[in-house]
Amino acid sequence: MSTEKQRPQRLRRRLFDILERDLPGDHIADAVHYFLIATVLLSVTGAVLATVPSLALREKWWFHWGEFTALVAFTVEYGARLWVAPEHPLRRQLPPLVARAHYAVTVPALIDLAAILPWLISLTTELDVHALLVLRLVRFLKLARYSSGFNALYLAVRRERYALLSCFIILCAGVLIAATAMYLTERDVQPDKFGSIPEAMWWAITTLTTVGYGDVVPVTTSGRVIGALTMVSGLVMLALPIAIIASSFSEVIAKHNFVVTFSMISRLPPFSDLDAPVLGDILPLLNSRSFDRGHQVVRRGESTAHLFVVLQGRLEMEGETGFRALGPGDVFGLLPGHTKASPVPVRAVVKSKILAIEENELHMLALRHPAVIGRLSAAARDRDADDTG
Amino acid sequence: MSTEKQRPQRLRRRLFDILERDLPGDHIADAVHYFLIATVLLSVTGAVLATVPSLALREKWWFHWGEFTALVAFTVEYGARLWVAPEHPLRRQLPPLVARAHYAVTVPALIDLAAILPWLISLTTELDVHALLVLRLVRFLKLARYSSGFNALYLAVRRERYALLSCFIILCAGVLIAATAMYLTERDVQPDKFGSIPEAMWWAITTLTTVGYGDVVPVTTSGRVIGALTMVSGLVMLALPIAIIASSFSEVIAKHNFVVTFSMISRLPPFSDLDAPVLGDILPLLNSRSFDRGHQVVRRGESTAHLFVVLQGRLEMEGETGFRALGPGDVFGLLPGHTKASPVPVRAVVKSKILAIEENELHMLALRHPAVIGRLSAAARDRDADDTG
């Protein structure tokens, strides 16, 4: 079973692989990855320290050289990502320029642009406006692209966005009520601190979030009683978002599922060369599972109700004649059209990612995209032929 | 299967639908909904800013116009809700005036009244007492009516109200013990701050809730040791309510159940035209479940132990002759009187809400309200006849 790939535009393909860092064990991609992270960190640190007057960084020649290097690196990265955009499986059918325009309006691309724009402007117009400063630090957000943990956090927060919005409304109601009560109580005693509801709201938000600066505190007995009630309510204000995110997060983590990305799928024989619309239709149905070294994918005697496609890593299947190795692109488990999968145990040899398609999803897939199912069956049959032959 | 409805009082019915915003895709209801939310936010903001002397909002003509508009909007809303109250399924059998009186004493109606009362009083009596200020901000609570996340939060807190009460007692005990200890330790050194136990309690509550203003701090060594112990206890004080709400909330969320409301049910053929007492008896037994696009309601080969009634959305049932669409009011799954449901897979095509009645609840229902079961069976038989015919 050999992987068939388009030969042209090899360099662009190679650059895409380096920037996406999808191939495990690609040392050049790793080097580029860590170089970019280091450049982001150094350049953000520089921008922060440049505001300290005593350091006078802006008068140092090496500071400007460092800034220039980072700018060049980010500009090259932005240009490179723009150039390789047509390599992305979802945009493979589009004309290159349209593909690049599509990429340019994605959030990561806009962050990348925002990271270089203020420098480009200050270079060309010879002015360094402070309003651009915030935009300049945006490049810190580039780090989000390189961290795999953000996904789970983002999913956990997004899953409960309505509950969190309710929390925020409750917090606002709490601030309003506490501020009004304190305004009515303390405005005659401390007119400079509780002279209006907005001023009292500063105290209320400080207290409800348990920050408690202490710059504004009630001094009357009734004010302190209101303050005490506000603090106790603050504990519940604290408890609600924590409870919501915690319960959401534990469910997200419990699934141990990771959304499959286009670049993972587009490398696998059964899925490569699919049209973008078909891929876009299939992808939301797919989830991958991670298995640590030594973990059982299929247990002894268990007849699984999933079709598995290996995405990354290496597994061993315990056949009657010994162990058989499984690598990326290999298919095992329930074959479409068969009622039962043969109950052979499979175990991960190294940390592996596997695409698990449930029986019901398979039926759905068979009805909508029979070609994909045909390829999956063919891939599995090839395997069996290898085994028996 | 045609839905039979009363024809008279169409306008009142339409207004009820708009105010309750139950029909998906009703753009007029959406507009009214967002207009009311915006009016609430603007009017609360205005009331808050009116207390800032420097802005002198009360001297601006447009401020009074805005206030007046909001007042009119809220009064109209209150009157309209009062007028359509007899449309509510639970009050349909009551005489209109009794139905309105019933509605007028519910919590949302009282909040709506409290939102307009202070303005009405200040308009009629030409006086704007500050004591009414708190009442005026009550209108912020009107937002709770429009947020769907409150339900889960409220259920989570209510479910553990005894545990939370215990937490509060523990917190009180902690405040008492810490304040007494600090009073005994520091009252000679700082008589102005720790001169009595109530004064020391201000420090204790500030510390136990980790707010820590810093306006009252121990200065002696033994006072600081007591302070350190209080802070560490504060961590546990913090942990208890968070733990309670978190575990409660995750269970509430885990069920993915939403309590069925009267207006949902009263639209569905099997339940419409039921007497209010019968509805009131059935409703607490019913829970609805939400299914996202593409989720399986009944899995392939699974013989479900539930009778399902579609509340909202659209589903597809995979029959032998192809897919069949299911919409609001359609019944599928376990039929009362049959031992087993036919194991056909059902999947949500768009986000749907489904009423799932467990086998045991069905038996209970059959014994108490055979008419309802008769209708459910008839609805399901109509379906099957459609299918085979």
Place this chain on the structure above:
Amino acid sequence: MSTEKQRPQRLRRRLFDILERDLPGDHIADAVHYFLIATVLLSVTGAVLATVPSLALREKWWFHWGEFTALVAFTVEYGARLWVAPEHPLRRQLPPLVARAHYAVTVPALIDLAAILPWLISLTTELDVHALLVLRLVRFLKLARYSSGFNALYLAVRRERYALLSCFIILCAGVLIAATAMYLTERDVQPDKFGSIPEAMWWAITTLTTVGYGDVVPVTTSGRVIGALTMVSGLVMLALPIAIIASSFSEVIAKHNFVVTFSMISRLPPFSDLDAPVLGDILPLLNSRSFDRGHQVVRRGESTAHLFVVLQGRLEMEGETGFRALGPGDVFGLLPGHTKASPVPVRAVVKSKILAIEENELHMLALRHPAVIGRLSAAARDRDADDTG
């Protein structure tokens, strides 16, 4: 099936029932219960306010009368609890004086004693030492006796006491490390605040618990870096106990089990008249479950692996000839010696507490205490005879 009880000492028995408040719907017990709670709250409030010089409560005649009334009430309560101590099922075999001595050294009895002791001393010795003040507020802890939520909280904390101890050690290590680092950094700049490690520890504990008074803050750049690291570590310090208690609490709650008390058991026919050692041997094996109104105890068609004894409330069993009511002391489910329980559905009519004994526990019980099993079987047979006859 009639309940056989000892007739003598009816008054002592009645008083025991009132003080323990075990019989549902006992209005005298409820009145006594709420009177005692109110007396505790009033007397603690009085003791707190008595320390405020401006109120001069000690010079008011009614304050002394209130104090005296509370003292009398608590003394009478203490005496009464001491007198009825032999009624407790665990102490029923002991001679009355020994039973009372046993009770007098339990924690609740000692709290009750501590609540009256300082007053008794100040009455007899005409001196009101401040050192007794803390002891006097101990009576607040009497409330714990009346709150049912404490049990779950206590179990949740106790279950993870080793993990919480580890947390405390980690917190101590954090305080030590942060204080030492800050001492080395800031002792020359702020010798009055960071002049020794114990002084720096005050800052460290204030920061790590996120209380942050602000009376001691670092001013140098390196001190602020250390402070920032300490704050971030503080978040984890906060997270650990919350995580531990939350996970423990959700498991405690998930079981929905409540430990069976002696007074519950000793009222039920199958268990009454058992010797204290036998009861003490059986009790740790027993757990009760709560069922809300309408909840299924045994589902239709389910053959339960438990023997159930109704403790409180009322249930209905759906037999072939109609519903049959079950009340306290009734036995149903798996009979010892039978392989399978007859699969009849049982449902709670009101909120009920049921003792559920697992099949394995039944075997264990049968081997160790055949008499108890004999009684359970007899009780169940009586039921069945009632049913078929």
Place this chain on the structure above:
Amino acid sequence: MSTEKQRPQRLRRRLFDILERDLPGDHIADAVHYFLIATVLLSVTGAVLATVPSLALREKWWFHWGEFTALVAFTVEYGARLWVAPEHPLRRQLPPLVARAHYAVTVPALIDLAAILPWLISLTTELDVHALLVLRLVRFLKLARYSSGFNALYLAVRRERYALLSCFIILCAGVLIAATAMYLTERDVQPDKFGSIPEAMWWAITTLTTVGYGDVVPVTTSGRVIGALTMVSGLVMLALPIAIIASSFSEVIAKHNFVVTFSMISRLPPFSDLDAPVLGDILPLLNSRSFDRGHQVVRRGESTAHLFVVLQGRLEMEGETGFRALGPGDVFGLLPGHTKASPVPVRAVVKSKILAIEENELHMLALRHPAVIGRLSAAARDRDADDTG
């Protein structure tokens, strides 16, 4: 079945058992254990108090004697642990000196060394540099060796280290954004407090972690709005690590598994005398489970899919002819080569630790280390022979 052990070097073996404290009920090991804990606590307390000038501890003769005693105790402990290092099962095949070198570079050994090194240096060089102070307090970390709860905490934190890293990046981004916004807003009003971004970062970290010293607070209206947003974001910053650790911790606890240590295994007949490489290969596959007194290991009628090896404690197996006691080293449950285990119930008589090897792990073990499986089978057969004979 008699345990065969090497007779030589009995003293070293005994000392190893005392220091590792693995044998339950070893009173000498307990005494040594608590003596070392007390010495650590006293010596750390001494080092902390020595920095208080007013106490002048360094001029007290008994302080130096105490210091000397602790130094001697730790040095003896370090030497003893070094001497007995070859007794560790993993190092048993190595030459003694190599085994000791291996031990000397482990983390606990380095902590032990760091605990005595500063004293040794100050003794020999007659100088007490302050830079060594932090190192000296390192001995507090020796306590981690004695606490069993650290393992669960460490595993919980380590399991989610990527998610926690993402949290940290989010926190850094929050600090950056808040500090920049506040720098732009307040730098003209309070140039001494918000004069540069690093200075504003001090305020931002103080606020986001809800510490809130109050030494730096915004005074302008726009600054306070930014402050309020920062505080609300701070709640989410707080919620994320708590949620992550809580969900991770509850999963770690839910397993109730404890990693098996070498010293546990090396005492058991089926595993003793194995070569270090074989042990090192097997150990990661093994988990032990704790069972409290009275808990069921195998339930009645359940045919377990595990092979069990008793590690600690005592159990009773309910055979046909009565109960049979099981102790450390005994094997029961699924025998390798048999398809089904005989379904006899087993229950823990005292708190016990049991090694549970899953059926799949057994197959894996059988393929890789047939010798181990042979011993397990032999041990189980011995048992059965004892029973039937």
